[in-house]
Amino acid sequence: MASLLILGLGWAGEFLAELLDSQATDISYAATTRDGRNHTIPWSLGTDPSNVNVSRLPIAQTVLVTFPVLDPMVMKALIDAYDRKAGGASQWIILSSTRPFNSPGTNDRHSPLDRSQDPERIPAEDVVLARQGSVLHLAGLWGKQRQPKGWVGYFTTKDALKHKLLDRQLHLVHGKDVARAILAVHLGVQKYTQLRAQRWILTDQRCYDWLRLFLAWASNDQITILQHLLDYDQDIQKKWGRHQTLHRLVKEGLKPRLDSKSFWDSFGLVPTTFLAIE
Numbered sequence: 459m460a461s462l463l464i465l466g467l468g469w470a471g472e473f474l475a476e477l478l479d480s481q482a483t484d485i486s487y488a489a490t491t492r493d494g495r496n497h498t499i500p501w502s503l504g505t506d507p508s509n510v511n512v513s514r515l516p517i518a519q520t521v522l523v524t525f526p527v528l529d530p531m532v533m534k535a536l537i538d539a540y541d542r543k544a545g546g547a548s549q550w551i552i553l554s555s556t557r558p559f560n561s562p563g564t565n566d567r568h569s570p571l572d573r574s575q576d577p578e579r580i581p582a583e584d585v586v587l588a589r590q591g592s593v594l595h596l597a598g599l600w601g602k603q604r605q606p607k608g609w610v611g612y613f614t615t616k617d618a619l620k621h622k623l624l625d626r627q628l629h630l631v632h633g634k635d636v637a638r639a640i641l642a643v644h645l646g647v648q649k650y651t652q653l654r655a656q657r658w659i660l661t662d663q664r665c666y667d668w669l670r671l672f673l674a675w676a677s678n679d680q681i682t683i684l685q686h687l688l689d690y691d692q693d694i695q696k697k698w699g700r701h702q703t704l705h706r707l708v709k710e711g712l713k714p715r716l717d718s719k720s721f722w723d724s725f726g727l728v729p730t731t732f733l734a735i736e
């Protein structure tokens with residue numbers, strides 16, 4: 459029996475595979491992709507709950523689902539079929555986003571979920587929780603080819619930049635810390651039953667400010683638009699006051715939107731990889 463089965467060896471899955479490959483432990487794993495590239499098991503989860511096929515999947519203690527499952531009946535059929543094959547209940551982890559944690563102020567894992575933000579994936583996550591599994595709500599993923607410096611260039615229009623001025627918080631977690639977190643959940647829930655059946659928020663415990671990213675990496679045109687918004691846009695002035703500058707706002711700091719302390723404390727870890735904005 460493998461320790462971990464990674465359903466979907468994509469970006470996050472690869473960080474986990476690298477961590478497991480690098481560790482001198484007995485944590486074995488198997489992984490799937492839809493096309494079976496790089497010696498992975500070719501496997502795909504369809505949309506028909508009556509047609510979920512697990513015959514190719516090896517049995518593992520923990521199954522990690524790295525992609526959104528958009529139908530609770532499909533999730534249920536997958537777990538049922540897998541448990542039948544395994545001859546007992548297996549442990550499940552599913553990755554999700556932090557989008558539904560959008561209450562005003564700082565959200566922790568006990569804050570209300572805005573189900574309308576992810577109406578398709580949340581019901582499938584509920585199935586995982588009902589089976590004593592874990593849901594990891596990941597903040598913005600970065601590492602390797604995903605570099606926040608490269609994201610700055612996406613915001614070129616006045617509207618896009620205004621949106622960022624109004625909503626400045628950026629929460630991130632590096633792929634290496636995602637991998638460490640998944641491994642910790644795999645090991646932790648076996649030891650401590652109170653850690654099972656929980657939703658967790660995962661960030662690097664910092665709150666970055668989009669304005670700092672813009673000051674470091676934006677073009678002159680983008681900076682000009684941002685300052686123009688500060689000088690003339692009523693919504694922006696209502697939020698941040700008149701006669702503001704980008705530098706002053708950055709200095710004043712921000713209240714985080716997300717708080718993931720509970721995750722790191724519960725699993726006895728700390729995040730290790732942070733974005734340097736320079």
Ligand SMILES: NC(=O)c1ccc[n+]([C@@H]2O[C@H](COP(=O)([O-])OP(=O)(O)OC[C@H]3O[C@@H](n4cnc5c(N)ncnc54)[C@H](OP(=O)(O)O)[C@@H]3O)[C@@H](O)[C@H]2O)c1
Nearest residue numbers: 466467468469470491492502503525553554555596598599
């Ligand atoms: N991007 C972000 O900043 C962000 C932030 C928070 C949370 N998230 C969430 O974090 C999770 C992991 O993200 P990621 O970037 O690692 O995803 P990814 O690179 O797209 O990897 C997903 C993997 O799942 C596989 N897959 C997708 N649909 C499948 C299906 N129907 N049946 C079987 N396999 C399927 C893909 O197969 P192939 O390799 O064959 O394509 C891929 O290996 C996702 O749930 C994502 O929504 C992302």
